[in-house]
Amino acid sequence: MIAVLGLLGGVLLGLVLQPDVPVGLEPYLPIAVVAALDAAFGGLRAFLDGIFDDKVFVVSFVSNVVIAAGIVYIGDRLGVGGQLSTGVIVVLGIRIFSNVAAIRRHLFHA
Amino acid sequence: MPEPEDRPDDQPDERPDERPDEQAGERAGERPAAEPTGRQRLREAFRSPGRGQVVVAVLLAAVGFGAVTQVNATEEDDSYTGYRQQDLIDVLSGLAGASERARSEIARLEESRSDLLDRSESRRSALEQAQEESDTLAILAGLVPVRGPGVRIEIDGTVSIDSMLDLVQELRSAGAEALEVNDRVRLVAQSSFEATEAGLVVDGELLGPPYVLEAIGEPSGLRGALSFPGGPEDSLEDDGATIVVEQLESVEVDSVVDDAAPDVAVGVD
Numbered sequence: 001m002i003a004v005l006g007l008l009g010g011v012l013l014g015l016v017l018q019p020d021v022p023v024g025l026e027p028y029l030p031i032a033v034v035a036a037l038d039a040a041f042g043g044l045r046a047f048l049d050g051i052f053d054d055k056v057f058v059v060s061f062v063s064n065v066v067i068a069a070g071i072v073y074i075g076d077r078l079g080v081g082g083q084l085s086t087g088v089i090v091v092l093g094i095r096i097f098s099n100v101a102a103i104r105r106h107l108f109h110a
Numbered sequence: 111m112p113e114p115e116d117r118p119d120d121q122p123d124e125r126p127d128e129r130p131d132e133q134a135g136e137r138a139g140e141r142p143a144a145e146p147t148g149r150q151r152l153r154e155a156f157r158s159p160g161r162g163q164v165v166v167a168v169l170l171a172a173v174g175f176g177a178v179t180q181v182n183a184t185e186e187d188d189s190y191t192g193y194r195q196q197d198l199i200d201v202l203s204g205l206a207g208a209s210e211r212a213r214s215e216i217a218r219l220e221e222s223r224s225d226l227l228d229r230s231e232s233r234r235s236a237l238e239q240a241q242e243e244s245d246t247l248a249i250l251a252g253l254v255p256v257r258g259p260g261v262r263i264e265i266d267g268t269v270s271i272d273s274m275l276d277l278v279q280e281l282r283s284a285g286a287e288a289l290e291v292n293d294r295v296r297l298v299a300q301s302s303f304e305a306t307e308a309g310l311v312v313d314g315e316l317l318g319p320p321y322v323l324e325a326i327g328e329p330s331g332l333r334g335a336l337s338f339p340g341g342p343e344d345s346l347e348d349d350g351a352t353i354v355v356e357q358l359e360s361v362e363v364d365s366v367v368d369d370a371a372p373d374v375a376v377g378v379d
Contacts, residue, residue, distance in 0.1 A: 003155075006167025007174045014178025021183045027194060029180050036173040043166065047155070048148030054162035061169050081194050106148030 027076065028069040031085055035068035036061060038092045041099040048106040068092065249288065252298040252367040256288045260326035260361035261333055266319050267351035271305040277323070277342035284335030286327040290363045292317050293324075298367050319351075329357035 021029055039061040046052040068088050075084030104110065155163070193201065248254045263277070278297060281289060289297035295312045304311040309318040325332055333355060336343045346353050 002163040003166040003170055006164075007170040009167075010171030010174025010176075011178050013171070014175045014182070018182055019179050021179060026183065029176060029183070033173065033176045033180050036169070036176065040170060040173055048151060050148075050151060054165050058165055058169065076194060079196060082197060103148075107152075 027081065027085065028072055031068045031072050031088055032065045034089055034092045034096075035064040038095050038099070039064040041096050041103065045099045045102045045106075048103060250298075252288070252296040255362070255364045255366060256326060257360060257362045258287070258326040259329050259359055260286070260288075260324060260357075261329055261336075262356045262358055262361060263323040263325070263336070264354045264356075265321045265323070265346060265351050268319070268349060269310070269321065269346055269351045270349045271303050271310065273342060273345040273349050273351075274303055274310065274321075276345055277336070280335045280342050281323075281325045281327070281332055284327065284331045286325040286332060288326040288363045290324045290365055292322050294365055296363065296365045296367050300367075324361050324363055326361050326363055333357055 039057070042060065043052060043057040046057070071088055072081055072085045075081040078084075245254075249256055278289065291297060291312050295301070295315050295317070297312070301313050306316065308316060310321065311317070335341070336353075336355060343353055343355075
């Protein structure tokens with residue numbers, strides 16, 4: 001309940017404040033958002049599996065975001081930022097799909 | 111970092127999920143009755159949220175905030191601020207190529223434009239020349255009324271056809287450009303004279319004295335062509351006619367030849 005309220009609160013805050021993304025962060029924010037989504041779905045799945053632990057969730061959330069942004073940053077330094085961010089998005093997307101599949105089985109048994 | 115809990119994130123126990131659905135159902139059936147299902151856990155969490163959910167709520171708030179921010183930035187972003195250096199270079203070289211192509215297209219179009227202008231220019235000058243020529247020929251063929259300096263010759267009395275022809279020839283050789291008899295008959299290359307009892311028939315028109323011949327040309331030259339000894343004036347006076355010559359600033363020749371087009375003669379290249 002609180003978690004859902006937190007998500008809604010964040011969305012509302014973003015809508016109300018309409019913040020500008022700093023130029024330096026602009027390439028990394030979308031990757032970070034996708035990584036965080038992946039962590040969130042992973043957490044939900046773990047919760048449904050009965051193995052959820054908030055400490056693990058926090059750590060995996062932060063590390064997901066940091067690693068995803070870091071990979072893209074390194075890619076930018078190496079001159080392959082565009083390709084690497086595509087790769088990260090693909091990997092995260094696959095993980096999100098498999099996590100959502102597991103959640104679906106839990107909730108709908110299908 | 112506790113390993114087992116981390117698994118769903120990093121390397122979730124995917125195998126059962128990837129299997130056909132019967133397996134999942136089977137597994138759910140295997141579950142001891144004491145262990146709650148996912149739905150029950152979810153319902154439980156909604157009904158009585160624990161303290162741990164606060165952290166989750168904060169993180170999810172961060173996700174929501176970031177996602178909305180990014181969506182806004184993507185919607186607003188019509189500039190190139192978010193681009194990487196390599197992307198910018200690609201965009202720039204793409205634009206340079208496009209502008210290069212556009213420039214060569216402009217050059218090609220300008221060339222064809224000047225080409226067309228040249229062509230229409232030369233066409234117009236050809237048209238002007240043809241128009242001028244046609245005007246000249248219309249005057250010479252007697253197709254249009256003309257006006258200009260000239261002489262007016264009034265001849266009263268009887269005249270012989272020879273004297274009349276002599277008069278016309280002298281006027282022509284003195285440079286007469288248009289000739290008219292009695293304001294009715296234009297004298298052109300095809301004109302003919304015939305003598306009858308009643309008078310002269312010029313181009314089928316019967317004309318009686320006094321004959322008035324108007325000629326357009328240089329007046330003093332025309333005048334001189336008539337008055338030399340043994341010239342037309344003398345021969346007309348020998349015929350018994352009286353002749354009066356006026357040099358005029360402006361002579362009007364209004365009569366025209368109706369149909370100057372040849373009926374049977376065709377041009378030979």
